[in-house]
Amino acid sequence: MPFFDLPAEELVAFRPERHEPSDFGSFWAQTLEEARRHERAPELTPHPLPLPLVEVHEVAFTGFGGDRIGALYLRPRGTSDPPELPAVVHYLGYGDGTGSPLDWLAWPAAGFALLVMDTRGQGARARRRGRTGDPGGSGSPHVEGFLTKGILDPLDYYYRRVFADAVRAVEVVRALPGVDPGRVAVQGTSQGGGIALAAAALAEGVAAAMVDVPFLCHPRRAIEVTDTRPYAELLEFARTRHEDVERAFATLAYVDGMTMAAHATAPALFSVGLMDDVCPPSTVYAAYNHYAGPKELEVYPFNRHEGGGVRHEERQLQWLRTRFSP
16 A cells, blocks of 8 residues: 555644543552453463473463453573563464464564463464453443443443453563563564554563554544454444544544553554554554653554554664563
8 A cells, every 4th residue: 555644744743632531540549450350370281292492382361351361472492490480471463363483583582571361252264273261241232342342331342351451461471480680671563563552651671662553542543544454444433323433533532552551661663654544553553642751663564454564673673672671
């Protein structure tokens, strides 16, 4: 797709007004308190795949509502008394699942521990399968997918549960033996980028954030400039439920990446593709320009939703190694 969003010089300065709910802080504090109320120790089960240089476990930890959330945990295989390693918590793109450990060897090969969190209810339509359902939600009408699931009530909204799971994942990783709790980063692309942004804003102890072509940033702007899924789900909802549009946007205000960015202070590396019609560049800049902490942005002018691809992954490894060097 050719350039379709704001000109580059306008994107750099694009900082739209945020509409933060007056109870944003208490809403998330109560949500996380509710999630922790059901806390049980995480279960780590050795993965049967023979990888002599990488230690792999399947993990089940307690997320929102006491639901058990699946994850993969990988770390370089070491001695019986392993050193405390820096860790990355990775959040997945829309519809994706944790899949196989073979998909996640880059960070352990670079000397990091890695937790890859399932996104509840997802992992049935993409290349990698998931293993975590979503028991929550009232079942109110929504467009097929996840973006409008429970969207008429912030307390029932799907991403309230997902963001609470994401915070719990950070808390679990920071408490694992052999992880340095002062060197934990969050990372994700697309939906995962939006979740990473939320984790950076809501979780204690996040020391760095890598936010790639993030979803859920300035959703009102998104459906004004793209009709590509997943935002098409919100657009279809707006087309058929006129009376509920503003109520839906009032719910989205609690998860909007612009507001999450304004509450995040860890050093962050963002990326954007200027031809991205899935997460339009103006929505990425909207979050980036509101980000409260030290920040850098890698711009890929001729790329779509793939962003910088492997080139950007190499950039992330270098960036995080610099910040987490002993």
